[in-house]
Amino acid sequence: MDALEAIAAAVWPRSFSAAVPWLMLLPAVVLVGLLVLGLWDMADGSFRTLDTATFLPSDDYSLANYHRAFTERLFFTVASRSLIGSLIVTAITLFLAFPYSYVMVRTRSAALRKFLLIALFLPFFIGQVVRAYGWLIILGSQGMVNEALGLVGVSPIRLLYNYPAVLFGLVQYMLPFAVLMLAPALTAIPEEMESAAGSLGANWVRTFLHVVLPLAKPGFIGAGLVVLTLSLTDFAIPAILGGGSQDFIANAIYDQFFRTSDQGMGATLALLLVAVGSMMVGVVFALFGAGTLAMGRSK
Amino acid sequence: MTETIAAGTPFAVSVRDVNMVFDGVHAVRDATFDLERGRFLTILGPSGSGKTTLLRMIAGFGKPTSGEVFINGLAVGSVPPHRRSIGMVFQKLALFPHMTAAENVAFPLRMRRFDARTIPDRVQRYLDLVKLGRLGDRRIHELSGGQQQRVAIARALVFEPDLLLLDEPLAALDRKLREEMQLEFRRIQRELDVTTINVTHDQREALVVSDEIIVMDHGRIQQKARPEATYRQPNNAFVANFIGVTNFIEGTVASVDGERIAFERAGFAGRTGNGFRPTAGASARGALRAEQIRIAGGREALGDVDTVVDGTVTDAIFEGERVVYEVAVADLGEATLRVFDHDPVAHSQHDVGSAVALGWNVKDVLVFGD
Numbered sequence: 001m002d003a004l005e006a007i008a009a010a011v012w013p014r015s016f017s018a019a020v021p022w023l024m025l026l027p028a029v030v031l032v033g034l035l036v037l038g039l040w041d042m043a044d045g046s047f048r049t050l051d052t053a054t055f056l057p058s059d060d061y062s063l064a065n066y067h068r069a070f071t072e073r074l075f076f077t078v079a080s081r082s083l084i085g086s087l088i089v090t091a092i093t094l095f096l097a098f099p100y101s102y103v104m105v106r107t108r109s110a111a112l113r114k115f116l117l118i119a120l121f122l123p124f125f126i127g128q129v130v131r132a133y134g135w136l137i138i139l140g141s142q143g144m145v146n147e148a149l150g151l152v153g154v155s156p157i158r159l160l161y162n163y164p165a166v167l168f169g170l171v172q173y174m175l176p177f178a179v180l181m182l183a184p185a186l187t188a189i190p191e192e193m194e195s196a197a198g199s200l201g202a203n204w205v206r207t208f209l210h211v212v213l214p215l216a217k218p219g220f221i222g223a224g225l226v227v228l229t230l231s232l233t234d235f236a237i238p239a240i241l242g243g244g245s246q247d248f249i250a251n252a253i254y255d256q257f258f259r260t261s262d263q264g265m266g267a268t269l270a271l272l273l274v275a276v277g278s279m280m281v282g283v284v285f286a287l288f289g290a291g292t293l294a295m296g297r298s299k
Numbered sequence: 300m301t302e303t304i305a306a307g308t309p310f311a312v313s314v315r316d317v318n319m320v321f322d323g324v325h326a327v328r329d330a331t332f333d334l335e336r337g338r339f340l341t342i343l344g345p346s347g348s349g350k351t352t353l354l355r356m357i358a359g360f361g362k363p364t365s366g367e368v369f370i371n372g373l374a375v376g377s378v379p380p381h382r383r384s385i386g387m388v389f390q391k392l393a394l395f396p397h398m399t400a401a402e403n404v405a406f407p408l409r410m411r412r413f414d415a416r417t418i419p420d421r422v423q424r425y426l427d428l429v430k431l432g433r434l435g436d437r438r439i440h441e442l443s444g445g446q447q448q449r450v451a452i453a454r455a456l457v458f459e460p461d462l463l464l465l466d467e468p469l470a471a472l473d474r475k476l477r478e479e480m481q482l483e484f485r486r487i488q489r490e491l492d493v494t495t496i497n498v499t500h501d502q503r504e505a506l507v508v509s510d511e512i513i514v515m516d517h518g519r520i521q522q523k524a525r526p527e528a529t530y531r532q533p534n535n536a537f538v539a540n541f542i543g544v545t546n547f548i549e550g551t552v553a554s555v556d557g558e559r560i561a562f563e564r565a566g567f568a569g570r571t572g573n574g575f576r577p578t579a580g581a582s583a584r585g586a587l588r589a590e591q592i593r594i595a596g597g598r599e600a601l602g603d604v605d606t607v608v609d610g611t612v613t614d615a616i617f618e619g620e621r622v623v624y625e626v627a628v629a630d631l632g633e634a635t636l637r638v639f640d641h642d643p644v645a646h647s648q649h650d651v652g653s654a655v656a657l658g659w660n661v662k663d664v665l666v667f668g669d
Binding site: 190192193195196197198199200201202203206210211214215217 | 358359360379380381383385386387389390391393394395396397406407410411454455458464
């Protein structure tokens, strides 16, 4: 032991101990630093237009890409589709996640709690792309749903490659995240609070509205932010369940980078996405606080 | 099952043959008692005795496995908590952190649809009652532990419930504040004349605040009596042991003469506790309170007592207002008796190892069989 301590003292003298917290932050600093480098490179690229003769970025800087992003109909359609879609997905997901988390947290049956937890984690093991393909099998024109409808004499309905299909897939994908973010917030509400509301004269509806909902607010904010940002920036679900007709921003960025090879335009869209996402998070923080993401601090 | 006991019953609460079994645990067994209006009852017992389960059934948070609870003579088995007229102060208070003190107090009035115009006045009246008149705008986390207690009391009483239930709300407080709040509970209960049931494991609290005490153990009601009777006439050895500091002296019964039971040990006798009538040769135990024993350096200094033994001090603990002695008594089979001397200034103090004489009166020894 003494030898080990001597070596440790030689490598890392006690006087360095003040630096230990910074040392622990180092991996995070390196990661974020790399991200900033990448962003810097993209920012540089976003000011260069594609030279259609050589297929190389121009040497001179201009705001042409940004002008296109704000004026061209296609980008406006894609952006509004993503924004509205992510808001709808967030609302539906939170609405569905709350009862799920509530039952999971409050049930007296250990078996039911385990079942709900496993049902929650199972999709994580499958992966997003495989799951999206699963939906193709179920919802396709010769899929299980349409076959079942055929048995009762309904002709096949087009369930895929439209906006609702994408939103449906996103909700299904986001639900576990929302439940995982909500559950700790609900666990933090003592059951005694609900008993107290009951003894004070509140039925379950009013207990829910006046006590549970306000106390679960941090969980809703945390879950809402995670769902909003993840669905705003999602790629696979719009690509697969939208079949190319329901592109979100990430799909448009992909197209610019890898189809038209217009890296400048891709970079522009990517930066705008970062800006919009950050602004939305900022607005939520300003209006409601950081919720569970505040890590228990009020400021 | 009867739906009502009687119209115009004087009892605010009647509990009849109530049992509670959950997860195979028989938490409450055959509980039966009546509580008159305006009285302060304490259910006292160690943890796991079933006292909280019994209280929660009265509140409506648990349905008895069998038996019935009556409030004002009406069976309430199928009435949910929010339709019972019961104010409850919870163990962890359960104040709503997202509301101010005044909003917490207003909550039951809003839920019970009181006329909105009367609510502010009424809230202020109850905040004044608990001496929080000017702190209504504070958030819960801005209040001290004692102030939070007061908000919880005001919230439980503001809608003038038929019954106030206290689920060990004082357990987490430090001693000084707890004793202060005990007196506050007592004052407010007398002022409003509200029937109150308090649950605690603190025997001192039970003695201080209550009109009546129910002692529970292992799910059973052991005794229901006024505080003084609970202390002086315990029903059995459990009650004698749980309340106060009691010495138990085991032995074989030599003879029974009316109330008086003599043991085979030289000169040791007592009177029957709770009608216990052993036959000669049976084993029994005498219960003797630590404060009923006199201690002195010699037998002649004990004064007028009818049982005297010699002993050796094995420990002496100075507690300020009293000295607690542990005395080994050879004549009682090396039993160690705990003795309180409440006037350590006037009396001489006895060092560890010194020989002393102990004395008491036969009437203070209660003999039980269990």
